[in-house]
Amino acid sequence: MKEKYLNLNYNNVLPFVELSDLKLMQKEINQARKTLDEKTGLGNDYIGWTNLVDEISPELIDDIQITAKKIKKQSDVLVVIGIGGSYLGAKAAIEYMKPYFPKRKSLEVVFAGQNLSSTYLSELLDYLKKKDFTVNVISKSGTTTEPAVAFRAIKQLLEEKYSYDEVKERIIATTDASKGALRTLADQEGYKTYIVPDDIGGRFSVLTPVGLLPIAAAGIDIKKMLRGAKAAKRNYKVKDIYKNDVHMYVALRNLLYRKGFALELLVNNEPKLNYFSEWWKQLFGESEGKDLKGLFVSSASFTTDLHSLGQFIQEGKKVLFETMIDIQEPEKDLYIGHDKNNLDQLNYLENKSVDYVNRQALKGTMLAHLDGQTPNMLITIPKIDAYSFGYLVYFFELACGISGYVLNVNPFNQPGVESYKKNMFALLDKPGYESLSKELKERI
Ligand SMILES: O=P(O)(O)OC[C@H]1O[C@H](O)[C@H](O)[C@@H](O)[C@@H]1O
DSSP: OOOOSSEEEOTTTGGGSOHHHHHHHHHHHHHHHHHHHTTOSTTGGGOTHHHHHHHOOHHHHHHHHHHHHHHHHHOSEEEEEOOGGGTHHHHHHHHHHSOSSOOTTSOEEEEESSSOOHHHHHHHHHHHHTSOEEEEEEESSSOOHHHHHHHHHHHHHHHHHSOHHHHHHTEEEEEOSSOSHHHHHHHHHTOEEEEOOTTSOGGGOTTSHHHHHHHHHTTOOHHHHHHHHHHHHHHTOOOOTTTOHHHHHHHHHHHHHHTTOOEEEEEESSGGGHHHHHHHHHHHHHHHOOTTOOOEEEEEETTGGGGTTHHHHHHSOSOEEEEEEEEEEOSSOOBOOOOSSOTTOOGGGTTOBHHHHHHHHHHHHHHHHHHTTOOEEEEEEEEOSHHHHHHHHHHHHHHHHHHHHHTTSOTTOOGGGHHHHHHHHHHTTOTTOHHHHHHHHHHO
16 A cells, blocks of 8 residues: 555544544544535635645746745845734745754745734834845735734835835735725735635635745745645545544544543644644634634644643643644754763763654653543654645645534634724724724723
């Protein structure tokens, strides 16, 4: 049999679930998968991501690569403005693939509009003053406050630094085909634009121009990334949970949830995956956390967090399970040397590689957590590259769509996000919010 590209090991979950439960779960998965494939479920007008990898046009990819080249030619820095799904995918991919300590010859990609920190924005503006930069402003709705505030400030800086015509060459907008303030502005000013497809929600949009342009500009092979996603799409068609790791993952996380493990921790032992975890948190958090249901999703990076959260995972309240991602082959490795005095008592590690130590730490941790009654499963992928990123993205997107239907929620909306926005607008005296503004101000 052909070796699997991604492997899911769930031995450390089996003591917590019954085989009969898994059998029943198979039926639910079949139903949920059918609902997703046939586009008959809640939110079915947001399922464009399932076919995107087969449908994306070569012309669009070429166009993105040409724009990426142009950005690199004209700038030292690309400022990517966006929040949530218009931020996390690109950030995750770039952190996943860029060196920890990059040699600063290549284009630097920085982010803005992903928070409302006045200090962050001020320091960024200061930094950009001395740089040649291009801006990719990304907002599907075109109306989100955080990126709009950042864009206004950064656009002003562009206008101070460059001529009218040059400013136009330095702004690229990624937004809806026809709606929203950003679309109006882009059309009026004549910016280059990319479209966020109507049927793809923000958190499922990393493989659209939302993610592809910044990722390509960072020097990452987007074609390879799409090939990875395409392979995942191909590999997870069968229904049988024992032959389909996406289905088994969905089955296990839902069974654990029903048994009271209400929190899923995505764990890595390679910090390059930290922002992948942030992307994953939005994916599952916004998709499942509604109607008073859903796993709370969080993340950890080992061994770092074994020295902080590790105590809770081992001996704290039994509310969580772990989904760990392990990379078989590190990008780089090194051997521990000999010290003739051995005062640090590390000579027993002589000639062992640091990655070997990391791997033994993970294996030991999994068993310790199992003994501490914390279920854990392990996803293994061969290595860090554009292909595995695309593969993981599709793996989890598919899992998320199916899992949302198993949970019986609409996995493709996020109505709860509006509540904070309404209150913020009211407190900021946005026209139209007068009565809520009065009410809230009395409560504060
Ligand atoms: O791309 P935008 O329309 O600006 O949206 C950015 C983000 O903000 C919203 O409030 C949603 O909760 C997210 O799902 C979305 O990804």
